Amino acid sequence: MIEEVYKNIYRIGVVLPGNPLKELNSYFIRGKDSDLLIDTGFRRPVCREALEQGLRELESDPARRDVLATHLHSDHSGMADLFTGPDRCIYMSAVDIALLNRFNEEKDPFYRHSRFLEEGFPREVLLEVFRTNPAMTEKMPGMDGRLCGLQDGDILQVGDYRLETLLVPGHTPGNTMFYLRDQQIMFTGDHILFDITPNITHWQGFEDSLGSYLDQLRRVRDIPVRLALPGHRKTGDYRARIDSILDHHRRRINDALQIIEQHPGMSAYEIAGCMKWKIRAADWDSFPVVQKWFAVGECLSHLDYLLKRDRIRYEIAGRAKRYYLR
Incomplete structure (x- = not known):
């Protein structure tokens, strides 16, 4: 499905099979001399066909x-190398x-995930x-010279549009x-x-x-955003949504504190099992398994x-960290 969301800016829905997000919003900006595709989807045939x-x-x-990937997750970067010419940039x-x-x-994938084992996973x-x-x-392979690194404040010019990078x-x-x-x-990515x-x-x-995430929400909250x-999914009121997300994490922080107070000595894996999650599952x-990984993270x-x-x-007790209030 294609939707023109603004002059020469189009949304392309890319199906994400087996994923609760269901669909990626890929954006295409048409310029005078060059075009820009923002985010691509998993490296799967069905995603490739849709895009x-x-x-x-x-x-x-x-x-x-x-091609521009808002971040490294494979539902955003997974096919970046497949949708641009050999002499073009992947930002x-x-x-x-x-x-x-x-x-x-x-x-060894366990090296990166050693913390999960330490936390009782x-x-x-x-x-x-x-x-x-x-x-x-299904992640994108390394592209070496085709990857173009962006810093906070960098500008990408596409036709009449100047995209300012916000890290x-x-x-x-x-x-x-x-x-x-x-x-x-504002292209908000995730x-x-x-x-x-x-x-x-x-x-x-x-x-x-x-802490970094909450700081960045506060940093960008007062930027004027009309669209x-x-x-993923639908748009809405930019500033009101930031306030809602900040409130969500205040409640989740308090939830974690209450669980630790009521059940001192739990591992992170056990604490995650007691937290409130919006998922269709009877119990922890x-x-x-992938949703457990997300929840524990x-x-x-x-x-x-x-x-x-x-x-x-x-x-540290046995092989896991055990948490207590100060």
């Missing part, structure tokens, strides 16, 4: 098309490019995550949004979604992803936030 169909309808030529933040290259060079369940999670099985670490360490100042349009909350997880080597274009044991980001602010502490 190719949309671009055919738009009569887009890959020889004049650059992504320099931070996420470095991470993507590191992940592609990984020999069962090894056999983690193995199943490695086998079934598209984020690990907003949190959802990923190098997550980005792009602002069209003259038109007051930093701001309107009917689901973005997943904020633990990232190895980055100690407070939730927000998110990475019946959660799909999000739990860890909230525990890290509380640890950094001296609200909680942990002790």
Whole structure:
């Protein structure tokens, strides 16, 4: 499905099979001398077919098309190299490019996920995550010279549009949004979604992803935005949604504190099992394994936030960290 959301800016819906997000919003900007495609979808035939169909309808030529990935997640970057010519750029933040290259060079996935094992995540369940999670099985290969790193404040000119890069670490360490100042349009990627909350997880080597995310929400809150274009699902009131997400995380932080107060000595895996999640599952044991991975990662980001602010502490008992109030 193609929708013109603004003059020469089009949304292409890219199906995400087996994913609760259901669809990616890929955006195409038509310029005078070059075009820009923002985000692409998983590296799957059904995703490729949907995006190719949309671009055919738009009569887009890959020889004049650059690709921009708002962040490294495979539902956004997975096919970036397939939709641009060999001499064109694949734009992504320099931070996420470095991470993507590191992940592609990984020999042992347990190295990056050692924290999950330390937090009580069962090894056999983690193995199943490695086998079934598209984020690990369908990512974009390293593109070396074709990847063009972006910094905060960098400008991309596409026809009449100037896209200002906003580095907003949190959802990923190098997550980005792009602002069209003259038109007051914001491509929010996964930093701001309107009917689901973005997943904020633990990232190895980055100690407070939730704190960074909340800081960046506050930083961009008062930017004038008439039209927000998110990475998934529908749009909405930009500033009101930021306030709602901030409130959501205040409640989730309090939820984690109450669980630790009521059940001192739990692991992060056990705490995640007691937290409130909007998912169709009878209980924690019946959660799909990939959703458990997302939930524990999000739990860890909230525990890290509380640890950094001296609200909680942990002790190591057996093979897992056990959490207590200060």
